[in-house]
Amino acid sequence: MLPMNSGGYSNGYSHHPTTEKPHRQRRGGRRPRDGRDGGAGGGGWARASEPERRPCTDFDKAYFQSYSHVGIHEEMIKDRVRTETYKAAITQHQNSIAGKVVVDVGCGTGILSIFCAQVGAKRVYAVDASEIAIQASAVVKANNLSDTVIVLHGRVEDVEIDEGVDVIISEWMGYMLLYESMLESVITARDRWLKPGGLILPSSATLYMAPVTHTDRYRDSIDFWRNVYGIDMSAMLALAKQCAFEEPSVETISGENVLTWPHVVKQVDCYAVTIDELKSVATRYRFKSMMRAPLHGFAFWFDVEFNGPAIFPTSTDSPSLFIGSSSNNPVDGSQRKKRSNPNEALVLSTAPEDPPTHWQQTLIYLYEPVDLEQDQLIEGSVTLSQSKENPRFMNIRLEYAAGGRAFVKESVMR
Numbered sequence: 001m002l003p004m005n006s007g008g009y010s011n012g013y014s015h016h017p018t019t020e021k022p023h024r025q026r027r028g029g030r031r032p033r034d035g036r037d038g039g040a041g042g043g044g045w046a047r048a049s050e051p052e053r054r055p056c057t058d059f060d061k062a063y064f065q066s067y068s069h070v071g072i073h074e075e076m077i078k079d080r081v082r083t084e085t086y087k088a089a090i091t092q093h094q095n096s097i098a099g100k101v102v103v104d105v106g107c108g109t110g111i112l113s114i115f116c117a118q119v120g121a122k123r124v125y126a127v128d129a130s131e132i133a134i135q136a137s138a139v140v141k142a143n144n145l146s147d148t149v150i151v152l153h154g155r156v157e158d159v160e161i162d163e164g165v166d167v168i169i170s171e172w173m174g175y176m177l178l179y180e181s182m183l184e185s186v187i188t189a190r191d192r193w194l195k196p197g198g199l200i201l202p203s204s205a206t207l208y209m210a211p212v213t214h215t216d217r218y219r220d221s222i223d224f225w226r227n228v229y230g231i232d233m234s235a236m237l238a239l240a241k242q243c244a245f246e247e248p249s250v251e252t253i254s255g256e257n258v259l260t261w262p263h264v265v266k267q268v269d270c271y272a273v274t275i276d277e278l279k280s281v282a283t284r285y286r287f288k289s290m291m292r293a294p295l296h297g298f299a300f301w302f303d304v305e306f307n308g309p310a311i312f313p314t315s316t317d318s319p320s321l322f323i324g325s326s327s328n329n330p331v332d333g334s335q336r337k338k339r340s341n342p343n344e345a346l347v348l349s350t351a352p353e354d355p356p357t358h359w360q361q362t363l364i365y366l367y368e369p370v371d372l373e374q375d376q377l378i379e380g381s382v383t384l385s386q387s388k389e390n391p392r393f394m395n396i397r398l399e400y401a402a403g404g405r406a407f408v409k410e411s412v413m414r
Contacts, residue, residue, distance in 0.1 A: 053157040053188070059390040060129075060155075063180070067130035073109045076171070079358040085348040086171065087115050089201050089306035092346055093167075094119040096199045096308065100166035103127060105156055105189050106182060110136035110149065112169055117148045124149045125161050127189075156185040156192075164195040175250055176362045177207040177302040178384060179394050179413050183268070184275050200270045202304035202348070208262035209285065209300045211378050212253060213293040218369060221245075245297075245365035248396065248413050252360045253299060255353035259372070260287040262351075265300070265382065271309065280385040287378040295372050295402060297365035298382075303349035364411060370402050378402045387412065 066072070077083055090097060090112070098120030104113040107126035113136075116124050126136055126149055133153035140149045152159045168189050174180035190200065221244040225236040263285040289295075350359045372378070380400035387393035394413040401407070 054184070054391075056155060056158070057390075059392060063392055064130040067108070067128075068132050070132075070135075073132060075358050077109070077111060081355050081357045082171070082348065083111070085306075085346065086112055086169075086201075089346050090115045090119055090169070092306065093199060093201065093308065097121050097167055101125075101163060102167040102169060103161065103165045103189050103193060105168060105170035105186050106172060107136055107151070108132055108171075110139050110151065112171065113149045113151075114140065114143060114145060116167070116169065117145050121148065121167075125159075125165070126151045127156050127159055128153065129155045156189045161193055163193075165189075165193045165198065166195055167199045167201070168194055169201045173205065173302065173304060173359065175359060175413065176248070176300045176384065176394065177205055177266070177268075178278060178281065179362075179392075181278070181386060181392050183270075183273070183278060186270065187273060187275050190270070197309055199309055201306050203270050203307040203309075205268040205270070205302055205304040207265040207267075207281075207300065207302045208351070209265050209298050209382065210262040211259045211287055211289070211295050212257045212297055212299045212363070213259055214253065214257050214296045214363070214365075215294065217251070217365075218294075218296050241367045245367055247411050249363045249365065250360050251363050252356050253352050253363070258299065258352055259289050259291060259293060259295065260378075262301075263287065265384075278386070280383065282381065282383040284381045285379070289372045289374060289376045289378065291372075292374045293372055294369040295366065295378065296369050297363055298398065298400075299352065300362040300364070301350045301352065301359075303347050303351065306346040306348075362413075364396065364398055364409065366400075366407070366409060370405065372402060376402060380406075387414075390414075 097116055099122050102113070102116045102121045102124040104110075104116070104124060104126045107113050107128045109132060110126050113124045113126040126133075126140070128136060128151075131153075133151055137151040140146055140151060152161075168186060170182075170186045170189075172182040172186050174182060186200070194200070222237060222240055225233045225240050227233075263283070265283050265285075266281045348357075350357050350361065352361055378400060379402075380398065382399070383395075383397040385395045385397075387395050396409075396411045396413060398409040398411075399407070400409075
């Protein structure tokens with residue numbers, strides 16, 4: 001997905017799109033009304049019971065429109081970590097893609113669909129609801145792949161695909177992983193079309209958080225006002241803090257800014273996660289500072305893995321195979337995700353210590369720093385919930401306590 005705030009330290013996010021891709025008009029014959037599976041190449045395809053489809057709102061239309069701008073797609077494609085990891089994942093899973101039917105959810109310019117066609121996919125449905133689908137069709141045609149890649153301009157919730165699919169691929173991740181709610185479209189595609197035992201790329205995702213110190217950032221945004229060309233402008237401090245720190249900020253930090261091991265906020269199994277599960281995510285955390293430093297806020301980042309269905313359950317009734325999955329139970333800040341196969345899992349990471357991506361990290365700054373001693377505890381909770389105003393927005397409630405002081409910070413990622 002592409003950054004909402006590509007302009008550095010500005011207040012909150014700029015009005016760029018998130019990560020859900022455009023929807024297409026229906027193509028092909030009608031699905032049988034009785035819901036029977038006609039099989040690939042037969043009389044159509046449908047689950048015994050179709051998932052409920054969320055109506056397209058004005059917010060959705062504005063969201064899709066934002067992805068019509070070529071600059072967003074240029075930024076994503078130029079993110080080499082992102083694009084080359086997806087290409088490597090497609091190559092790694094070539095045996096599961098060659099000769100199979102693929103759906104690319106939110107295809108954008110169609111680059112992932114073309115990668116799948118290049119490794120031998122039988123047919124690729126490239127679905128996007130924004131006007132970029134028009135360009136995607138032209139790109140497909142220019143590469144002589146029109147017989148393989150079918151661009152559908154419309155929402156995943158609205159387009160019709162009259163056969164089951166073997167593979168779902170999507171670059172759905174937003175800031176803080178869940179911003180933009182594009183994962184819901186992947187879940188809808190999974191529940192509508194994915195055959196039992198089918199492949200989803202990426203297969204899992206993990207959202208992390210950790211307390212951070214960032215003296216330079218605080219000095220540049222806040223302390224600057226204490227003395228401006230010899231003039232005391234500290235009367236500006238309250239407004240400066242509000243403007244700089246009221247909303248989450250997308251920035252790049254380094255591992256040196258991070259005060260503890262990260263905490264797992266949420267683990268997502270793309271084969272089993274439900275839409276309702278994503279409406280509100282809550283966790284309690286407990287960190288122990290590894291150094292003496294001011295606490296300026298909390299950073300959030302994520303990684304995704306590209307494993308196959310043999311490792312993850314295909315039924316939403318099956319228990320998740322993740323260990324230490326986030327819930328409302330407190331966990332120690334040193335908790336790390338335990339990978340089922342660390343030697344083989346292909347990982348796309350947005351962690352501060354890894355090569356930078358266009359997602360960067362998401363920072364929630366405190367209005368006032370908290371001076372920490374080494375080994376001092378930082379405890380609290382964080383809740384991420386879909387905004388009732390616009391489900392693509394995210395409400396964030398952060399509770400934290402350190403040094404005998406307790407605070408609450410509420411913000412909205414728009």
